[in-house]
Amino acid sequence: MTTLILTVAGADRPGLVAAVADAVDAHGGNWENSRLAELAGTFAGVIEVSVAPERVAELQAALRALTGLLTVTIHTGSDAAPTRAAENSISLSVLGNDRAGIVHEISGVLNTHALSITTIDTETRDAAMAGGRLFESTVTATVPASADLDALRTDLEKLATEIQVDITLA
Numbered sequence: 001m002t003t004l005i006l007t008v009a010g011a012d013r014p015g016l017v018a019a020v021a022d023a024v025d026a027h028g029g030n031w032e033n034s035r036l037a038e039l040a041g042t043f044a045g046v047i048e049v050s051v052a053p054e055r056v057a058e059l060q061a062a063l064r065a066l067t068g069l070l071t072v073t074i075h076t077g078s079d080a081a082p083t084r085a086a087e088n089s090i091s092l093s094v095l096g097n098d099r100a101g102i103v104h105e106i107s108g109v110l111n112t113h114a115l116s117i118t119t120i121d122t123e124t125r126d127a128a129m130a131g132g133r134l135f136e137s138t139v140t141a142t143v144p145a146s147a148d149l150d151a152l153r154t155d156l157e158k159l160a161t162e163i164q165v166d167i168t169l170a
Contacts, residue, residue: 003076006063007072
């Protein structure tokens with residue numbers, strides 16, 4: 001099987017997921033994994049599908065035919081998982097008053113310690129009692145065996161103080 005990674009985006013309306021799912025199914029593909037969401041009136045997402053090698057071209061053509069309904073970009077995925085040295089996974093939660101640069105600052109610290117973000121979910125919402133906006137995020141990252149977790153924790157604590165957010169590392 002060939003793995004395809006689809007990125008999709010379009011004005012949110014009923015039937016967008018069904019249109020992609022119909023194309024995948026009609027060409028013998030299997031919908032493996034996805035992250036899909038409506039953001040500010042735009043439907044966007046990433047979808048992993050697998051399809052028999054001899055049906056890749058016809059599936060790609062069917063997905064490109066969705067233009068006008070959705071913009072679909074097709075990437076060929078790796079059929080084998082990358083080999084990495086022994087790694088662990090960590091999760092961190094972030095909560096604080098919203099301001100520009102929070103994701104930039106946090107991802108910078110993780111990058112400095114050679115962590116790779118596997119998932120990141122972010123949300124802003126109205127603060128119930130204080131007014132203003134709250135920023136909330138959950139991050140999962142892989143940690144190489146060589147990482148110094150104490151140094152990472154220290155850097156995250158320092159950052160939390162500087163940008164005035166709560167960061168919980170698990």
